[in-house]
Amino acid sequence: xxxxxxxxxxxxxxxxxxxxxxxxxxxFAVTGYDVNQESLxxxxxxxxxxxxxxGTRALxxxxxxxxxxxxxxxxxxxxxxxxxGADLVxxxxxEDLEIKRSFYAKLGPMLAPTTIIATNTSTLLPSDMMDATxxxxxxxxxxxANQIWRHNTAEVMGTSATDxxxxxxxxxxxxxxxxxxxxxxxxxAGYLLNSLLVPWLMAAxxxxxxxxxxxxxxxxxxxxxxxxxxxxxxxxxVIGIRTAYAVSAAGDxxxxxxxxxxxxxxxxxxxxxxxxxEGFYRYPVxxxxxxxxxxx
Amino acid sequence: xxxxxxxxxxxxxxxxxxxxxxxxxxxFAVTGYDVNQESLxxxxxxxxxxxxxxGTRALxxxxxxxxxxxxxxxxxxxxxxxxxGADLVxxxxxEDLEIKRSFYAKLGPMLAPTTIIATNTSTLLPSDMMDATxxxxxxxxxxxANQIWRHNTAEVMGTSATDxxxxxxxxxxxxxxxxxxxxxxxxxAGYLLNSLLVPWLMAAxxxxxxxxxxxxxxxxxxxxxxxxxxxxxxxxxVIGIRTAYAVSAAGDxxxxxxxxxxxxxxxxxxxxxxxxxEGFYRYPVxxxxxxxxxxx
Numbered sequence: 001x002x003x004x005x006x007x008x009x010x011x012x013x014x015x016x017x018x019x020x021x022x023x024x025x026x027x028f029a030v031t032g033y034d035v036n037q038e039s040l041x042x043x044x045x046x047x048x049x050x051x052x053x054x055g056t057r058a059l060x061x062x063x064x065x066x067x068x069x070x071x072x073x074x075x076x077x078x079x080x081x082x083x084x085g086a087d088l089v090x091x092x093x094x095e096d097l098e099i100k101r102s103f104y105a106k107l108g109p110m111l112a113p114t115t116i117i118a119t120n121t122s123t124l125l126p127s128d129m130m131d132a133t134x135x136x137x138x139x140x141x142x143x144x145a146n147q148i149w150r151h152n153t154a155e156v157m158g159t160s161a162t163d164x165x166x167x168x169x170x171x172x173x174x175x176x177x178x179x180x181x182x183x184x185x186x187x188x189a190g191y192l193l194n195s196l197l198v199p200w201l202m203a204a205x206x207x208x209x210x211x212x213x214x215x216x217x218x219x220x221x222x223x224x225x226x227x228x229x230x231x232x233x234x235x236x237x238v239i240g241i242r243t244a245y246a247v248s249a250a251g252d253x254x255x256x257x258x259x260x261x262x263x264x265x266x267x268x269x270x271x272x273x274x275x276x277x278e279g280f281y282r283y284p285v286x287x288x289x290x291x292x293x294x295x296x
Numbered sequence: 297x298x299x300x301x302x303x304x305x306x307x308x309x310x311x312x313x314x315x316x317x318x319x320x321x322x323x324f325a326v327t328g329y330d331v332n333q334e335s336l337x338x339x340x341x342x343x344x345x346x347x348x349x350x351g352t353r354a355l356x357x358x359x360x361x362x363x364x365x366x367x368x369x370x371x372x373x374x375x376x377x378x379x380x381g382a383d384l385v386x387x388x389x390x391e392d393l394e395i396k397r398s399f400y401a402k403l404g405p406m407l408a409p410t411t412i413i414a415t416n417t418s419t420l421l422p423s424d425m426m427d428a429t430x431x432x433x434x435x436x437x438x439x440x441a442n443q444i445w446r447h448n449t450a451e452v453m454g455t456s457a458t459d460x461x462x463x464x465x466x467x468x469x470x471x472x473x474x475x476x477x478x479x480x481x482x483x484x485a486g487y488l489l490n491s492l493l494v495p496w497l498m499a500a501x502x503x504x505x506x507x508x509x510x511x512x513x514x515x516x517x518x519x520x521x522x523x524x525x526x527x528x529x530x531x532x533x534v535i536g537i538r539t540a541y542a543v544s545a546a547g548d549x550x551x552x553x554x555x556x557x558x559x560x561x562x563x564x565x566x567x568x569x570x571x572x573x574e575g576f577y578r579y580p581v582x583x584x585x586x587x588x589x590x591x592x
Contacts, residue, residue: 186506192508192513196514198499199496200492207484220478222492229523
């Protein structure tokens with residue numbers, strides 16, 4: 001039996017819009033909030049595109065069901081209005097600790113004391129924000145993957161202050177919206193997926209930078225030996241070269257050399273990975289190939 | 297056009313026998329050498345099993361072709377006899393630097409000066425053995441994967457002393473026997489595959505040891521997000537728990553804790569991974585599931 005009925009999604013960027021639409025599509029009343037009219041209008045366009053995608057190419061491919069989902073979404077720039085009656089707020093605003101903390105400090109007093117808050121942060125730790133929410137026991141991370149209709153995992157990660165009953169409620173909610181809940185038992189930067197991906201990607205980029213082998217050979221090795229559909233440089237293309245650049249630029253000397261390579265050979269030529277049609281490899285225009293990493 | 301005709305495989309253990317049989321099956325004359333009659337007899341049994349496997353379950357499933365391959369193999373314990381007329385010697389003897397160096401010191405003077413030597417070492421560096429061969433320019437690593445008929449990669453890795461023309465000859469030979477050559481441009485411990493696998497496996501075992509998530513959840517995350525058929529703990533089962541133990545016991549405190557876990561919860565109960573029918577997971581008896589890592 002549903003314990004959460006009315007969900008607010010704050011921030012209607014690429015992933016925020018997917019979260020909002022997918023939850024509404026799954027039968028919940030959703031309020032989509034964004035900070036100003038311009039952002040909200042951009043969010044509305046994304047929601048319409050998602051409706052069309054679900055109606056024709058994703059999940060049930062049922063235009064009627066897709067439209068019904070769309071109609072369960074209310075949009076507003078008024079946070080106080082959004083907060084009314086919310087059982088769960090999912091925060092998908094920019095990935096900046098101070099922006100998130102300020103948002104929570106403003107939101108918290110507007111919410112009923114029973115409202116649960118979940119952050120969709122990719123890289124920050126919920127424990128660094130929990131006090132700002134005014135309800136650390138009802139606060140946790142619920143991390144979705146880009147292309148939510150295809151990569152249907154939701155990493156659920158509490159802090160030491162999260163009430164286990166709340167954690168279970170959010171796990172149950174994740175199942176209700178068709179997600180496979182990845183239950184993380186202890187706070188971990190990068191959750192599970194990035195904790196596995198990053199060392200693997202770094203090993204691959206180091207082999208390349210050290211002149212041991214080219215990306216195509218490294219990818220071939222991985223695919224052939226493990227049966228995986230994609231090797232690490234294909235994954236870089238999916239994650240996006242901009243994200244790969246940002247991560248490697250913050251690394252050691254070898255990783256910085258890789259960042260320079262990415263800038264010079266890819267970014268400066270507008271090769272952003274799958275999203276632009278070319279990265280380490282070329283992709284057909286409109287290719288949906290994608291990995292469950294994020295972009296919130 | 298074939299440049300190498302007569303191939304010696306030294307060491308008929310699990311992988312050595314596969315290499316010998318597969319090359320003979322591909323049409324080459326093969327001499328299988330092992331150090332004494334007992335080892336040679338065990339090798340012969342392995343070769344017969346491979347003939348039966350190829351005849352019924354692998355590649356062409358053609359018993360006549362499989363038998364013809366078997367008949368192209370000559371077995372001997374006489375190294376001098378094995379050395380005569382060899383175009384290429386593939387060394388697959390125990391993974392110990394001194395054993396390998398002694399073997400090369402004995403073998404080198406028996407060979408024609410034109411004979412190429414390739415080591416199938418998994419973990420050692422060819423540059424640490426090359427002087428013992430008496431022909432560093434004609435020496436390199438050619439690293440096969442277990443279940444060669446399925447995991448048909450051959451990592452080709454020279455040293456700084458390897459003649460590029462010899463390297464290319466061995467790459468061409470690898471293709472002639474149906475391998476996908478993984479061309480490694482610079483000496484690298486662990487070649488490409490282990491260089492990618494080890495950091496990924498360590499990240500997974502650390503998440504488990506740190507109490508962040510269980511193996512099943514970690515594997516689920518990887519499979520779901522990347523579309524790969526197996527997560528890291530499934531790969532541990534394929535590699536074998538004994539190997540996983542040996543590698544992690546040599547690592548840092550977290551990895552040593554993982555080694556202790558493996559010993560206490562798996563090895564001491566005879567759970568060796570896929571090979572024994574149980575490791576982190578249970579497997580049907582006779583399951584061929586396997587990854588392209590080794591065991592030479």
